[in-house]
Amino acid sequence: MIIGQYIPGHSWLHSLDARAKTLFxxxxxxxxxxxxxxxxNLFLLAFTLFAVKLSQLSWRYLWNGLRMILxxxxxTLILQLLFNRDGTLLFELGPIAIYSEGIRMGLIVSLRFFYLVMLTTLVTLTTTPMELTDSIEAGLRPFERIRVPAHEIALMLSISLRFLxxxxxxxxxxxxxxxxxxxxLMSGPWKSRLKGVIPLLIPLFISAFKRAEDLATAMEARGYRGGEGRTRLxxxxxxxxxxxxxxxxxxxTLILFGLRGIG
Structure with a gap:
């Protein structure tokens, strides 16, 4: 899992302001x-691959970290194939029927998911957690007039992302x-696999609560009292x-609008 990690570097993406990357x-x-x-989709795919090139990150590293997202x-593709009944019938075997629109929408939705995951991952890999927190806080600061705790919300989002x-x-x-x-956990009927997940979830929840408690204790010991009056290094x-x-x-955005009218 590489989402939430930061890889130091000197690429063009690393040099950008965190607020610009967050807004994008x-x-x-x-x-x-x-x-x-x-x-x-061809245009967005080329744009995404070009963004990866600009980050100067290893393709192998990105692939190994995002395999679980695959x-x-x-x-998502399988769901569209099985339940989308629009278009021309291409294949039928018993209750399974695959239509042309199911293939088209399955590919489109899957690619959209890929673009979002890849670009979001690039932002977290090229932005330090502190910069990400500051950018989110800057975006929420106008809402402080209606008593929205901008600093606390930004801190929670940053910590959640970091702990992934x-x-x-x-x-x-x-x-x-x-x-x-x-x-x-890897073989046997589905019921046995689901029962095997319980011994996995219980210690995971206990470990997560323990980490949260340790983090809260460490923040209090260092004098953290919220965002009021805090300055930045x-x-x-x-x-x-x-x-x-x-x-x-x-x-x-303009290019995508233009390409929508083709074909």
């Missing part, structure tokens, strides 16, 4: 739904420990390249 991702979430044909992408790889490692350790004690600085990111997003 928030805007990209609705824009990705403009990809509904071959040309828009299961969700394939699962930690919990994934903890899950892997617990699985290996349970398998060493004879618990079979490093102030964020908006530069021309950050403005260029927003202009790239506008151009991306």
């Amino acid at each position: 991702i928030l805007g990209f979430i609705p824009v990705v739904f403009l990809a509904d044909n071959v040309w828009t 299961f969700l992408i394939v699962f 790889p930690t919990l994934a490692d903890e899950t892997d350790r617990i699985m290996k420990a349970q398998q060493a004690r004879g618990v079979d 490093r102030e964020m600085e908006w530069q021309m390249r950050d403005t260029a990111v927003l202009l790239i997003f506008v151009a991306l």
Whole structure:
């Protein structure tokens, strides 16, 4: 699990202001739904691969870290194939029927999911947790007028994101420990597998609560009392390249609108 980790580097993506990257991702979430044909998906796929190139991160590292996400992408594709009944019937075997629209929508939805996961992962890999927290807090700061705790919400989101790889490692350790004690999680009927998950979930929840308690104790011991009156060691600085990111997003949106009318 690499989502939530930070890889130090000197790439163009690393040098961007965290606020620019956060704004780009928030805007990209609705824009990705403009990809509904071959040309828009080819364009977004090329854009995503180009963003990976700009990050200067290893392709092997990204693939190894996102292999578990591949299961969700394939699962989404299978759901569309089995339950989408629009278009021309291409294959039928008993209750299983595959239609042309099911294949088309399955590929489109799976690719959209891939774009979102890949670009969101690039943001977390090229942005330190502190910078990410500051960018989220900066976005929520206008809502402080209506008593929204911007700093606390940003801190919770950042901690949650940071603990994703930690919990994934903890899950892997617990699985290996349970398998060493004879618990079979990989074979047998579904009922047996579900029963085998219980010895996995209970220690995982206990470990998560223990980590949360230790973190709260450590923050209190260091004098943390919320965001009021706190200062920052490093102030964020908006530069021309950050403005260029927003202009790239506008151009991306316009190109997708144009490509939607093709074919």
